[in-house]
Amino acid sequence: MIDTERVTRLAAGVKLLLMDVDGVLTDGMLYNVPDPTGKMFETKAFDSQDGIALQWLSWKGIQTGLISGRVSPATEERARQCHFSFIYQGHIEKVPILEEILSKAGVAPSQVAYVGDDLTDIVVMRRVGLAIATANARPEVKKCAHWITSREGGKGAIREVCEMLLRAQGNWQDLLRKYEAEA
Numbered sequence: 001m002i003d004t005e006r007v008t009r010l011a012a013g014v015k016l017l018l019m020d021v022d023g024v025l026t027d028g029m030l031y032n033v034p035d036p037t038g039k040m041f042e043t044k045a046f047d048s049q050d051g052i053a054l055q056w057l058s059w060k061g062i063q064t065g066l067i068s069g070r071v072s073p074a075t076e077e078r079a080r081q082c083h084f085s086f087i088y089q090g091h092i093e094k095v096p097i098l099e100e101i102l103s104k105a106g107v108a109p110s111q112v113a114y115v116g117d118d119l120t121d122i123v124v125m126r127r128v129g130l131a132i133a134t135a136n137a138r139p140e141v142k143k144c145a146h147w148i149t150s151r152e153g154g155k156g157a158i159r160e161v162c163e164m165l166l167r168a169q170g171n172w173q174d175l176l177r178k179y180e181a182e183a
Helices: 004-012 048-059 073-081 095-105 119-125 139-144 157-168 172-178
Strands: 016-019 031-034 040-043 063-068 086-089 112-116 130-133
Touching: 004 130, 004 157, 016 095, 016 157, 040 073, 048 063, 048 157, 063 073, 063 095, 073 086, 086 095, 095 119, 112 119, 112 157, 119 130, 119 139, 130 139, 157 172
Parallel strands: 016 063, 016 112, 063 086, 112 130
Antiparallel strands: 031 040
């Protein structure tokens, strides 16, 4: 059972949000599309509401990053659009990358939240302060999580995580006022 008070406490101290890509930022589907010469290239779809929420985190001083086993120009571009501080692709072994990011970001593991969906994410989830699984995550990943999103990866899971972090850190009401969503 999820301890929401504990999750809120952990989220209040997060200074860095890291995540996997396929199944987290995307729905996990990979599309092979022909270029004009007939050569195939891979692309994927990203949720626009995830994107704006990631930008809000950067406005509020929360760094973001990704660690992905796949290499994708689409991922690189999406990370740039969303102002990611750390972009690591082609790394199935994620612990050395986590350690490098911690050093560069100047944060403690307890100040990191990580969102994952598959077995390769568990090793990182066990080393950070707030471990989050997407609704579509493997059962083994969900067992390791402090919190599980109600939305699936690529379908608003990251938006949900961002809103939770912003609420826990007292920044959500400011955003509502900024967009005149609250009278």
